[in-house]
Amino acid sequence: MPQDNILLERDGVRLTADGSVAYVTLCNAAKRNVQSPALWRALGEAGRLLPGQVRVVVVRGEGVSFSAGLDRQAFTPEGFDGEPSFLDLARGSDAELDATITQYQEAFTWWRRTDLITVAAVRGHAIGAGFQLALACDLRVCADDAQFAMRETSLGLVPDLTGSKPLVDLLGYARALEICVTGRYIHAPEAERTGLANLVVPAAELDAAVTDLVGALLAAPRDAVNETKGLLRGAPTRTEPEQYAAERAAQARRLRDLAGLGE
Template sequence: MAGLGPDGAGARRLPGGVTVVTGARVTAVWLDRPEVRNAQTFSTWASLAEVCATIPNSCQVVLLRATGPDFSAGLDLRQLRPDGTDEGSVPALLAGSDGQVEAAIARFQEAFIGWRRLPAVVVAVVQGRAIGAGLQLALAADLRVVSADVALVAAESRLGLVPDLGGTMRLVELVGYPTALDLCLTARPVGAEEAVRLSLASRRAEPDALDAGVDALVAELLALPLAVSQATKQLLARASGQFEEEQLAAERETQVSLLRAAHTVTGRWGATF
């Protein structure tokens, strides 16, 4: 969406290199620190959580994007050093109790776990490298469109850590336990073709066609009535955690609401199909 670029009119810049551009029905959220490959800091996570919490229900599509050649190199590793950055450091957090450290991680997780809860369909547009927290942010979206040059890496094991920003659940949900374990323990990069095959991505595009591919997907999503896209997302997002009868009941309840709304607007079914 050319009009929703990070330098477009109405761009709102937040701490940690997050830029938000709001359109009529589409909001673009940009990681905008290309000079450090969009490495993420504590401020980045606070800004992402703030943005996610303020997306209006009228928004139909949210794009998670990044400037520069890479989606995100993950955590800004300076925050692992004792001196950290002006935002603090992980060693400083570890001076607290286990409960205090867990509370800090819970705050960080808010930058990642809210996107799937939004009524809007959230699409991550991933180019270049998405490493560690970068991959976890991409996984936090509903759909992922990847560039042919992409490298997705669950890199936390290289630091003696585990994915702790919602990534473990999303990986298992998408690729299954054995493959998720393989990716997390080996930290091997996953390219675009494998990402689509594993369902880590729904679509791939050549780098020079990535924007066009995203625009096409957004156009498809916006062609649907808002109520339909929101209801479909809600049903599918909770399906795996439901008992069959609960899911069937949810389908019935949702369908009755949509049928009544369509008939009220058109008075005849053919006009809606």
């Protein structure tokens, strides 16, 4: 995957762009791409820096793991340099704590924009925050050594980086509950069987498989793709009549655009 045209490189995140495709790379392979508040701020900035022509965003991790989750240093009294520790955050007011977690979540929400298709290329471990980053994406292509786990509950926490809803949407309430409460690993075959992974390939073929998928995602006209994503993302919260109406409105926009009558 291209590594030129670097738009951002800091705090364990590198953003590169190549025409219609952008690549967000977690680049702290020595620590298995563990995550921190600084990394989350960089991920949020990556979303804001995307050039307007970008249609597909791929997130991947350097080295043997996608992301091993939250850096445990967050739970030490000293925390990270220049950052409050999570223990310090807990001593703040409810409003302060809510605002801080809201900031953290921003790193995980922009992947759902309807003008983008986002793909997680997962090899090795995707644990906790790493699992939730993969869940933030529209699609997941996994190496056959991929292992997902939601470890937050085992640590006395909850998955709060926007991963709870897509996990339930993908796997159903009962399986999502079991996965979160037990903290067990979901290996690649189960991920593919349950729909968590769109595709599983040998590790050596992961990059090629992602490249092929990106090409297929770019084949259809952008406006039609955006409208389709909007219809599908909104479907679970709409009634059937509301969904039918949304389909009619979207199709009317597409027909007018194809006829040269769009705004």
